[in-house]
Amino acid sequence: MISHTDIAYLARLSRLAMSDADLAVFMPQLQQILAYIEQLRALDTTGIEPTAHVLPLRNVTRADDVGASLPQAAALQSAPQVGDGFFCVPAVIE
Amino acid sequence: METVADFLAALRRGTLSARAAVDLALQRIAAADPALQAFLAVRADEARAQAARIDEQRAQGQDVGPLAGLPFGVKDVICERDHECTCCSKILKGYRPPYNATVIERLRAAGAIPIGRLNMDEFAMGSSTEHSAFQQTRNPWDTTCIPGGSSGGSAAAVAARMVPMTLGSDTGGSIRQPAALCGVTGLKPTYGRVSRYGLVAYASSLDQIGPLALSAEDVALVLPHLAGHDPQDTTSAALPVPDYCAGLSGDIRGLRVGVPKEYFVAGLDPEVRHAVQAAIARLSALGARVEEVSLPHTEYAIATYYVVATAEASSNLARYDGIHYGARAADTRNLLEVYTHTRRQFFGDEVIRRIMLGTYVLSAGYYDAYYLKALQVRTLIKRDFDAAFENVDVLVTPTSPTPAFKLGARTADPLQMYLADIFTVSVNLAGIPGLSIPCGFSEKGLPIGLQLLAKPFDEATLLKVGHAYQCATDYHTRRPANCTDLFDEETKE
Numbered sequence: 001m002i003s004h005t006d007i008a009y010l011a012r013l014s015r016l017a018m019s020d021a022d023l024a025v026f027m028p029q030l031q032q033i034l035a036y037i038e039q040l041r042a043l044d045t046t047g048i049e050p051t052a053h054v055l056p057l058r059n060v061t062r063a064d065d066v067g068a069s070l071p072q073a074a075a076l077q078s079a080p081q082v083g084d085g086f087f088c089v090p091a092v093i094e
Numbered sequence: 095m096e097t098v099a100d101f102l103a104a105l106r107r108g109t110l111s112a113r114a115a116v117d118l119a120l121q122r123i124a125a126a127d128p129a130l131q132a133f134l135a136v137r138a139d140e141a142r143a144q145a146a147r148i149d150e151q152r153a154q155g156q157d158v159g160p161l162a163g164l165p166f167g168v169k170d171v172i173c174e175r176d177h178e179c180t181c182c183s184k185i186l187k188g189y190r191p192p193y194n195a196t197v198i199e200r201l202r203a204a205g206a207i208p209i210g211r212l213n214m215d216e217f218a219m220g221s222s223t224e225h226s227a228f229q230q231t232r233n234p235w236d237t238t239c240i241p242g243g244s245s246g247g248s249a250a251a252v253a254a255r256m257v258p259m260t261l262g263s264d265t266g267g268s269i270r271q272p273a274a275l276c277g278v279t280g281l282k283p284t285y286g287r288v289s290r291y292g293l294v295a296y297a298s299s300l301d302q303i304g305p306l307a308l309s310a311e312d313v314a315l316v317l318p319h320l321a322g323h324d325p326q327d328t329t330s331a332a333l334p335v336p337d338y339c340a341g342l343s344g345d346i347r348g349l350r351v352g353v354p355k356e357y358f359v360a361g362l363d364p365e366v367r368h369a370v371q372a373a374i375a376r377l378s379a380l381g382a383r384v385e386e387v388s389l390p391h392t393e394y395a396i397a398t399y400y401v402v403a404t405a406e407a408s409s410n411l412a413r414y415d416g417i418h419y420g421a422r423a424a425d426t427r428n429l430l431e432v433y434t435h436t437r438r439q440f441f442g443d444e445v446i447r448r449i450m451l452g453t454y455v456l457s458a459g460y461y462d463a464y465y466l467k468a469l470q471v472r473t474l475i476k477r478d479f480d481a482a483f484e485n486v487d488v489l490v491t492p493t494s495p496t497p498a499f500k501l502g503a504r505t506a507d508p509l510q511m512y513l514a515d516i517f518t519v520s521v522n523l524a525g526i527p528g529l530s531i532p533c534g535f536s537e538k539g540l541p542i543g544l545q546l547l548a549k550p551f552d553e554a555t556l557l558k559v560g561h562a563y564q565c566a567t568d569y570h571t572r573r574p575a576n577c578t579d580l581f582d583e584e585t586k587e
Contacts (some may be wrong), residue, residue, distance in 0.1 A: 002454070014408065014453045015415075016446060017434035026443075030451060032509050037397045037455075040467050043474070050469030051476055053299040053329070054285055054525030054550075060328035074192035080422035087417050092429050 002031055098164060098258045098312035105163040112145035112152075112163030112207065119165040119209055119257050126254040126577065129237060131229045132247040133256075134170055135178065136210035141165065144207050161319060162205030167251050167260040170211045171218055172303065173292040174198050181294050182226040183216045185440035186420040195292020196324045197261060197303050204319040212247030212260060216442045217411065218268055218296045220244050221514040224505055225444045232501070233276060234574040235540050239498040242272030245306065249276035252306050253541075254577050259307045259316055263293055265300045266399050267493075267518025270530035273306055274493035274543020277532045279560065279570060280306040281313050284550045285525035286331035289324030297406035298329075300399075300522040309570050310531060310560030314338035317553065333551060341554045342561040347381030349559065352486030356392035357517055363496040369534030369542040370492045373563065377490065380562055387486060389478040392520060394471050396512060399519035401455050401468035408452025411445065447508060476524040483549045488559055491517050493530040493543035521547060529556040532569040541569070 007027050011018040018026070072085055081088040095104060095118065104110035110118075120138050127133050145163060152158045168174060171181050173191035180186040198208065215225035223231045223246025231246045233239040234254040241250040245262030249272035252260050262269040264282035273280025281304045288303045295301060305316045315338075323332040353374060358367060378384045416422035416436030423435035441449070455464035482489060495516055504511045521528040526547055533544035544563075548555045564570050 006454075007450070010450045010453050010457070013457065014446075014449050015412075015430075015433040015437055016441075016449070017431070017438040022438075026447060026450065029447060029508050030454070033400065033447075033451060033512070034454070036509055037401060037464065040394060040397050040401070040471055041463070043391075043394060043471060045467060045470035045474070048470040048473050050466055051472040051523075052469055054476065055329060055331070057329065062325060070192055077192060078189045078419035080188075080416060080420070089417055089432060090426060090428050094428070 002027065002034060096255045096258060097308045098315050099309070101164050101258050102161065102315065110163070112148040113142060115163045116141045116145040116165050116207055116209065123210070123256045126234075126256055129232065129576070130234055130250050130254055131231050132212055132251040132254070133167065134182070134211045134213055134228060134247070137177070137208070141207050141209045148205055159203060159205030161201065161316070164206045164259065165209045165257050166201065166206050167210055167212045167248060167257045168198070168208050169214050169245050169248050169260065169262050171214060171263050171294045172197065172261055173294070174208060177211070179211070179294065180228070181217045182214050182228055183441065183445065184227045184421060185414045185436065188421065189419045191292070193292065196289035196326060197320050198292065200319050206319070209257060212245070212251060214247055215244035216445050217294070217407070218244040218263055218265055219407070219444050219448055221267070221271060221511055222499070222504065223247065223272070224501065225442055227442055230501065233498045233540075234577065235277060236498065236538070238500055239540065240275070240501055242275035242494070242498060244268040244272075246272050248306050249273050249278055249280065252276070252278045252308060253574060255573065259305055259312060261303060262306050263301060263303050264522065265296050266403060266522050267515045269304045269306060270493050270518050270528055270543070270545060271514065273530040274545070275498040275541065277541030277569070277572065278306055279309055279313055279532070280304065280530050281317065281553065281556070282521065282528045283317070283321065283553055284527045285522075286329050287527070287551060287553065288320045289322075289327040289330045291324055291326035295410040297403040298410060299406060300403060302522075309564050310529065310557045311339070311342055311564070313529070314342060314557045314561070331551065336554050338554055338557050341558040343558070344562045344565045345381075346377065346559055346562040349382045349488070350486040351377055351382045351384045352387035352482055352489045353384060354387050354389045354392065354482070354489055354491060356389050357491040361495055361516075362492060365536045366492050366494070366496060366542050370490070370544055373533040373544045374490055376563065376566060377559070380566060385486065387482045387489065389482060389520070391471065391474045391478050395475060395520040395523065396516055398468045398471045398475065399515070399523060400451070400512060401464050402472060402523065404448045404452030405456050405465050406452070408449045408456065411449055414441070444508065472523045475520050479520075479524045479526055487548065487555055489547040491545045491547070493517060493545040497536045497540035497542055517545060526550055527553045527556055529560050531560045531563060533567070534569060
């Protein structure tokens with residue numbers, strides 16, 4: 001069963017700033033959902049191939065032709081902070 | 095004047111101009127939407143301008159396209175160039191895509207006119223549209239009830255006759271379930287039938303765009319303009335697109351119909367059971383050969399779906415980082431806090447639940463037990479359908495186990511909300527097409543939906559059966575009460 005340590009770790013992996021109060025709300029919900037999912041364990045799937053997608057496709061490629069790409073201004077138009085044609089973020093090196 | 099067929103006939107005859115078609119939709123939205131809240135944004139000026147261009151071109155004898163002048167609504171998960179697309183999430187507030195989805199390009203090329211953006215559950219995660227960060231859409235048949243979800247705005251707008259057609263998306267039932275709960279016709283095409291380019295990804299191996307309208311015939315008129323190969327989506331199928339209207343003969347004599355026994359179990363509302371059984375009897379009376387079939391892994395579908403879908407979602411939603419588009423949390427001290435604070439602050443609770451669940455099932459030590467296991471069960475579910483379709487042409491089931499439930503009835507219990515998808519998720523896992531059509535009403539006057547399923551890329555048979563049923567019944571032509579008054583007013587004019 002998922003523990004407080006597990007869920008704090010999950011929040012970190014998911015890049016979610018969760019308070020202890022948040023975790024206390026989400027933990028029982030995730031426990032309940034995971035308990036429901038546990039029923040899959042009852043099924044014997046030995047030797048069954050997994051299906052990640054349903055299409056009979058492998059490695060779809062296209063001709064290696066140069067085409068138009070998104071103009072820089074269009075790529076930046078919805079960013080919360082831009083400058084000199086770049087996405088801006090807080091300093092990465094302290 | 096309410097179906098796609100009505101609109102197109104009048105537009106082609108010239109008794110309705112594109113401008114008048116757009117004005118009619120705008121009037122109906124203005125009258126009905128304040129109570130229903132289906133639309134997030136309506137673009138009256140742009141739609142009128144596009145309509146005026148079409149009328150001008152038509153007057154000059156130019157080819158204006160097979161859907162010229164047809165107004166339609168767009169679920170807020172499909173990109174339209176320079177128009178805000180939020181997926182009803184605060185995290186995408188202000189996002190203006192720099193390109194059109196392929197379905198938008200194709201519909202516009204056919205002359206159809208996008209008129210506005212439709213409400214949905216945040217990132218298409220939900221079954222009631224209550225997870226929208228912005229507004230609550232109500233069911234046109236009873237405004238104290240949910241419209242279904244996640245394409246709740248798309249279903250409500252068609253049910254209330256605001257627009258003749260809308261686009262939705264379906265990852266686990268998000269077109270079919272709201273179509274059933276609002277009493278309209280909705281198609282989830284085969285995975286690969288319609289390009290996903292420009293559809294904001296939720297679970298990429300399950301997502302598919304499809305139309306909602308008032309009849310199978312209307313869906314058949316629109317589908318050719320959505321379907322087909324697209325070099326921008328490597329999973330779109332390079333198969334020819336048939337003329338879906340050609341098969342709408344109304345004749346289904348000899349058609350083999352399978353009824354999966356696992357769909358008629360405890361938890362199925364008695365009124366839904368009764369309506370679906372009556373619909374099966376009707377198909378039989380129309381000459382179909384009905385037989386019971388078995389899809390033995392049905393009971394594992396919800397568990398499988400919530401592992402596969404959340405795993406893919408946790409990966410797809412990693413892109414919302416507060417840097418490339420949308421909102422960013424204020425007062426962050428470093429890059430990591432930009433990510434973690436933005437995501438906590440602007441994702442809703444259901445999205446957070448699914449990201450965490452998906453992260454869990456993919457994380458070290460749990461991958462085999464949950465994710466790999468679910469992919470294996472997915473194979474078993476797909477094999478069930480393959481085996482069934484060796485003996486029958488279509489399967490018939492209820493779309494939803496209950497009619498629309500009350501607003502707020504399930505928001506406190508996420509698992510209970512997930513169980514609303516019990517009859518729809520298998521279809522996405524197997525990648526097959528599914529159509530929901532109205533097949534009756536509960537005692538309280540709420541619509542009930544019938545789900546028809548077919549082999550991959552056999553949408554034509556679904557539409558043929560749907561049309562034959564709709565030729566013999568009138569459930570799909572009934573209007574919600576508040577909508578009748580509006581039409582009487584129009585008729586008087």
